[in-house]
Amino acid sequence: MSDACLLTTWNINSVRLRLPLVARFVRERNPDILCLQETKCRDSEFPFSGLRELGYEHIEIHGQKGYHGVAVASRRPLGPAHRRDFCGKGDSRHIGVSFSLGARTIDLHNMYVPAGGYEPDRAINPKFGHKLDFLDEMAAWCKAADTGARDCILVGDLNVAPLETDVWNHKAMLTVVSHTPIEVEKMNRVIRQGGWIDVMRKFVPPEKRLFSWWSYRSPDWLTADKGRRLDHVWTSQSLADAVAAMDVLKEARGWERPSDHAPVTVLLKA
DNA sequence: ATGGCTGATTATATCAGA
Numbered sequence: 001m002s003d004a005c006l007l008t009t010w011n012i013n014s015v016r017l018r019l020p021l022v023a024r025f026v027r028e029r030n031p032d033i034l035c036l037q038e039t040k041c042r043d044s045e046f047p048f049s050g051l052r053e054l055g056y057e058h059i060e061i062h063g064q065k066g067y068h069g070v071a072v073a074s075r076r077p078l079g080p081a082h083r084r085d086f087c088g089k090g091d092s093r094h095i096g097v098s099f100s101l102g103a104r105t106i107d108l109h110n111m112y113v114p115a116g117g118y119e120p121d122r123a124i125n126p127k128f129g130h131k132l133d134f135l136d137e138m139a140a141w142c143k144a145a146d147t148g149a150r151d152c153i154l155v156g157d158l159n160v161a162p163l164e165t166d167v168w169n170h171k172a173m174l175t176v177v178s179h180t181p182i183e184v185e186k187m188n189r190v191i192r193q194g195g196w197i198d199v200m201r202k203f204v205p206p207e208k209r210l211f212s213w214w215s216y217r218s219p220d221w222l223t224a225d226k227g228r229r230l231d232h233v234w235t236s237q238s239l240a241d242a243v244a245a246m247d248v249l250k251e252a253r254g255w256e257r258p259s260d261h262a263p264v265t266v267l268l269k270a
Numbered sequence: 271a272t273g274g275c276t277g278a279t280t281a282t283a284t285c286a287g288a
Contacts (some may be wrong), residue, residue: 013287014277038287040278066278067286115288127286159288172271178288215288217274230288260276260287 003102003270004244005076006031009110009155009231011213011261015039015071019050021255025263026054029249032075033099035110037157039069046071064092070110070156072097079105086137087130101242102270104151111156113138116177128177131159135186139193148195152236153268157261159230160187163201165209166229178228196234199266203246212248213261222254231264244269 008031012018015036022034034056039046043063051059056073060081063069069092072078079098086093093112098105114134117127147154162184164170173179191198204210211227218224235243245267253262 017277038277115286117286118288169271176288213288215274216276219274228288257276 003100005033005099005101005268006265007033007035007108007153007155007233007268008263008265009035009037009157009233010263011037011112011157011231011259013038013040013259013261015069016041016045016047018257018259019047021252021258022051023054024255025249025252029263029265031265033108034073035108035155036071036073037069037110037112038067039063039071040066041069060095060097062092062095068092068112070095070112072108072110074099076100084141086134086141089130093134101151101268104270106239106268107147107150107152109152109154109156111138111154111158113157113159115159116183118177120175120177120180120182131177132182132186135160135183135190139186139190142190142194142196146195148236149238150236151238152194153239154194154196154234155232155264157230158187158232160184161228161230162187162198163206163229165206166211168209168211168226168228173228178230191234194234195237197237197240199233199235199243200229200246200248200264202240202243210248211250211262212264214253216260231261233264233266239268242268242270 116131119125122129212231
């Protein structure tokens with residue numbers, strides 16, 4: 001028996017404000033599983049009914065007031081959720097669930113890595129230090145959980161653009177948080193320790209530019225195209241052949257009152 | 271390579287985003 005699952009990750013930048021955009025995306029793409037980041041609301045304020053009306057009966061969230069927050073909304077049943085408190089800060093940057101694909105049970109991790117502030121120096125910018133520590137903890141956690149040897153998917157706004165073609169100008173971005181060598185090195189270590197496959201780059205070769213985020217500060221974001229690939233989909237090696245398609249819905253960045261991130265969608269086949 | 275915008279908050283300025 002064959003099974004297919006469409007899965008989307010999207011930094012929505014306030015799920016309450018942009019529920020109409022979620023609805024529009026669902027009308028156009030209709031994913032089975034929707035992973036959101038920067039929901040920016042407490043669990044008690046989450047728009048459960050709005051998502052249920054869109055057909056997502058299985059919802060697991062990890063929210064907090066005003067900032068961060070992640071959610072998984074699914075048409076299929078989800079296994080028990082767990083919420084890891086990376087760096088022991090009590091913030092809401094991870095939710096783990098599981099779902100079935102054919103005969104498999106797949107662990108799904110939805111994450112929001114700290115942005116890291118402006119100055120790429122942990123001595124003067126604690127937010128950058130937090131980001132580096134977070135990536136170190138991610139690497140240790142992936143290794144301990146043996147994600148590479150299981151059926152695992154990790155998605156989210158990881159706030160690092162690792163390849164030269166993941167930013168609009170590699171040289172200019174070397175000192176800009178999200179593309180500094182130390183961040184890239186630490187992200188690559190997470191990928192190595194976790195045995196992950198960078199799925200987006202299986203479909204768009206490293207020679208080609210690929211972005212998922214465009215700053216609000218550029219009114220001509222489309223023509224300037226000064227984007228970055230901050231959003232990611234990683235799978236374990238066991239799922240390498242299960243990912244049949246991937247796309248970034250860039251046009252969603254041009255919708256009315258958009259998120260600054262575009263949704264990234266993958267098709268999984270069992 | 272700089273300057274630019276958006277959302278949430280017991281708000282009318284501040285912080286965070288990246």
